[in-house]
Amino acid sequence: MLTRRFFLAALGSAALPVGQGMAAGLTQSLRPVARGTTAEVAPVAKQAPTVAKLIAETRFSGDLAFAVCDAKTGEILEQQEVAGHLPPASVAKSVTALYALHHLGPAYRFRTRVLATAPVVGGVLEGDLVLAGGGDPTLDTDGLAALAQEVKASGLREVKGQFLVWGDAVLPHTQIDTEQSPEAGYNPAICGLNLNYNRVHFEWRKAGAKYDITMDARSEKYRPDVHMATMKIVSRDVPVFTYANSEASDDWTVAQGALGNSGARWLPVRKPALYAGEVFAGFMRANGIAVKAPAITRTEPTGAVLGQHRSEALSDVLRGMLKYSTNLTAEIMGLAASERRLGAKVSMRVSAAEMSFWAADQLGLEGALFVDHSGLGGDSRVPAAGLAKALSGLTREGLLPDLLKNIPIKKMDGAPDKTHPVKVVAKTGTLNFVSGLAGYATTSKGRQLSFAIFSGDLDRRDALGPDERDRPPGGRTWNTRAKQLQQALILRWDTLYDA
Template identity: 40%
Template sequence: MLDRRMFLAAAAATLATPALAERRPPPKPAPDARRLTARVQLPGQVAFALLGPDGQAGPQDLALATAAIAPASTMKAITALYVLDRVGPERRFQTQVIRAGDMLILAGGGDPVLSTDDLGALAAQLAARGEAAPARFGVWGGALPTIPRIAPEQAEHLPYNPALSGMMLNFNRVHLGWTRAGEMSVEARGAAASPRAFTITAAAASQPQLFAYRQEAALEHWTVQRAALGGGGSRWLPVRLPELHAGDVFQTLCRARGFALPAPEVLDRLPQGEVIARHDSPLVGELIRDMLRYSTNITAEVLGLHASGAPDLPASGQRMLGWLNAAGLGQGMVLADHSGLGATSRMSVLEMARVMAGPGREMNLASLLRQNPLEGDPSGGPIRGEVAAKTGTLNFVSNLAGFVTSPSGRQGSFAIFCVDPARRDAAIGQEMPAGVSQWTRSAKAVQRDLLAAFAARLS
């Protein structure tokens, strides 16, 4: 009689033979990203480049790879690398209160995130000293060049297109509020205090345009189309005279603490004197992380100007391009600023992906970028893998650049630029042109599908 153990062993050996063993189906081939873009219904162009861990790309990893396209806010990823290399992550920018004879000076050091509450803390330091009231009060913003607006072609009222200088407050924007009765307020919004902005006025008017702006001596005047106000509401407006605005707010905060300052005057030159109060910005590394996360244009431009020392944004963009060129990168790029807001910047997805694969990897940019930035977006399919990337959005431009890591742990660098050139050119400067929301949603669906294909390709 066959021993039970011998029977089981024989049965196991039989089942283990190749002829009878259960076979797994062969793995599905990675989807071809080029075919994905060929069948989508997104009007315009879809360009992409995927570079493997070795920095190389196969033919199926490239589409319109050398076409010159507006980078939008993906430009901020390059700016982050430039600033990390030229300025370093440990630097801070200092706002000072200086006593120079009979003058008190509020001296900006180019802090892009200085807030009303920070000025309040400076006012408290000053009041605690028991200083005598000065005869003159000056504001100096010469640590950086004064630039009236980031992108002149953008609409005047857009809050993400403010003036730049070495003295900035609340991202150089003010809060406009209005009631159903038509009453308006303009404030320097803070968490602890929101003083009135006396150098900026707003009023309802019967006018064809939504907003109108004019400067008159030391004042900024906004008028808003009365028919568009409806009930109560609010929005942000850009500041165009930043030194006077910051000086006015500081004067109000000091007065609330019993320290009287005369009307502010803008200084072209910083006199020598004693620093009697100061405020330090966060570390540059922290500023970069927040700039990449919240895509703040003013922070990108200010950090880029600090890094380049240039007198204006086009010259600063050229110096950043020179930095790339010295590393053998940036072929065919046109860099007009550091935020990507300007209309004339251009680059290819291949060059952007090469920057990510080169200095991006060397400086560990992935740790500063948003993780899975398309997560939660209902459009497109699931992505098996991890993504660290910077988004970029303008009217009829939707871009993404960074790093994708497959479930097996292989990491590639990539760039995806979606653009509808004709509608983009027609919508420059508009706040919300017709059709842009649906087009952007469709572009993000394409990006999700491409990222899924990239992750599968790297597996």
Template identity: 40%
Template sequence: MTRSRPAPDQKQPGRKRRLSRRHVLAGLGAATVALPGAASAASLRFDRPIPRGGGPKAAPQMLGSVMEGLGLADKTGVALIDFDSGEILETHQPAKTLPPASVAKAVTAMYALDSFGPDHTFRTRILATGPVQDGRVNGDLVLVGGADPHLDSDHLALLARQVVANGIHGVNGHFIVIGSALPFSRHIDPTQPASASYNPSVGGLNLNFNRVFFQWKPGADLLLTLKAQAERHQPDIRTVRIDAVDRASPVFNYRSIEGRDHWTVARPALKSAGGQWLPVRTPELYAGETFRAVASQYGLRLPDAILSPVAMGGEVVAEHHSIPLSRILRSMLIYSTNLTAEVVGMSASINNGAGITSIAESGAAMSDWMATRLGGANVGLVNHSGLSDQSRLSAMDMVRSMQSPADRAALIELMRTHRVSDGSGGEYAAGRAFVKAKTGTMHFTRGLSGLIRSGEKTLGFAIFAADLDLRAANPSQEGFRPRGSRSWSSKAKGQEQLLLRRWIDMYG
């Protein structure tokens, strides 16, 4: 059994020219997080009742004036609660339901911890369905995914080395891959651009965050490569194909041909050497080909992988455990990895006994869980990552969801420190207060929720803003930012900073 470092979230060698706007920062946080155990049913009752309605307790007119002056008042919901007293300090349209964007990942973190606890790990196994004779399995060798969201090519190499160490160098039957631990989805949000690597397929066997690294090098002959890129192993991939074509746009086009991913890329976009991640839509076969490639480096020869839709039995000849769930969730909240959110969210739903068949059904199960523990709430989450403008959550319900002392303690450890600016490039209230929060951003949509700590005082807050009319009128397009979205986002972030400074001064 292996237990190793977290997989690199999006490592790209050197400084490469990228075609897409969006990418995930390289590297994952590796600090071990000490968390309390998963909350029991009794601990989900709030220490002090928090009313769902009611007006603000401090300077309501002043807050209203502040919000009106920022220009997004009618598009924004705000709630601030003193968790020590249970008092609602300030609100603005607190019951207005809006898309939370990636703030939904904070709910997913609480959902997963409640289901599994912080020390849970995800297991990937290699099975042999027959006895080993003369170094060969007299049967099939099976790669079984266990919904590990951090599984990468290096981890598959560790598995291959275990298989060889057990005296296996070949197979007389088939090499089979299985990803039935979770329902399969070809993408998280079908409205996103085809080449968006933050919108990959999701299933029970995922590799390298279900992305393949595409590199190109112009010359007398244009060189195109696709690699299952990890820190130590970067095998070339054939289950995904890419060809350069003579067209101006779109830059990328995707088709599924005979069950394989087939991309075309516009040749004029490849004038300078570069690279970028592309989403994988056939993750089981991608993982199978990668395992076959790295295994050959250690003397294990296998035929091409065959996908089985159902689980199989056999003797475990190699096993890999992920890092603990607490560290997976910390990475998810810091780097906002959508695949991680969907995988751990669906895993929690199944562990809770929900008979889910899709991401949407799992999002609904998490919504029901949240509404139940809040004693009633208007929650409508369609997934676990927040990558959809169809999800709905109010600022008040978001803050109420963090009321449990166990959840607050966990989020303090898991969330990133959110910088509050003094407006002149410095840090506001340094040494006097700090903010731990999760951000969420889509075009014309912005969310921020978390905790303000000042001395012994803990405040919970949520700020959701969205202009859904502007978003509908300006859909996402590959490589293009909708007109006006940058300035809108800047205004929303400015609104957040002003409110945080206000709250630190008035209540910190």
């Protein structure tokens, strides 16, 4: 039997103090009370299309797993599983949200601090100034600007020592998933000092025979140029982007043949602490405080706090994560929760394995295997029936439904039907030839159902070459059909289980 200790050991962490330091963010277990039967319940005799007919009508191809439960009792009304289960994609973030709430609590806030390692005398700091990240995944350029103004208000005028940046509040990772294209903005580096979801804004505009290009850390109020991320236009057609890791910068090239006259996109940052440090140093200078170029420190800093930025409460951060499906936020949440649970910083893989064990223990989600906290990695697996049943238990805890976003039923032309009596709140998930949807549906007569739907054509996904991952042939059409099938299943359940 695959035990918890064996699984962690296989990931290279047998010596970790697993299971220690758990902080209860909830007053009771999240495990749903088992009621009813887990066997498939025969549908009542109502006019509803069979699942086979829905698959034929939507022209869906691939594997399909689903389950629907009575959200109040946990009774499974209908289910279909796939051997070995399917990837959850970003549906995994719903489990990550619960994992973070349990260990950190809904009021938890991340802090980014500015520290002085020596006394400030007459406005002069003889020691070092340190920008110390606390893992905040939502810190943006506006927040750094406000932090610089707070440091100025503290009376600091001059820094004699170094300007250091510390990003080891969580174990750094250069990216979330190694299978993604290098330019995928949703696959950035992770560390304890993050900025703008660790993305840099690349913009270009043709000027005669040449191009004007900018790399900046734009936000709602500011657009500071960034020099730690460089871009060179190269005369070629493919690949569109290449990335090279130098000691102090992220070095990009872009194919001139792919640019056109103008455009813009976000690119991932691989050195987020230096990125945040450069932007903050610019704001310090704008406030009349000269600082040196940022340098990385691996030693956790101590000293007087000259300013700090606090994130929104965890519950609000999670709501944004589930709405916009931000991968960086999910990974930081999972890593922070595992550190609180274990009393030690661990890698993303080890943390995801720990979340798998927690989900089995606290949610009853046995058989789930997570390789990350965002669902970006395609090797995660989740049983549909297990998740649907776990979601039913969470209605009694009153946790997840309020954090999920509305998923409108669509008309034949694809427009949202705002007057449709069936209401759905759920988490979506999309990878190449993988689609998921899990959450709650309120039927026409008011019955609340919990459900999980996973679909995938893993053979087509595995056959993709590196240059096909951004826009796989047939991928958009497949995804559209998978989403149509999800809605068709929900409307089927409205017909069958509305009583």
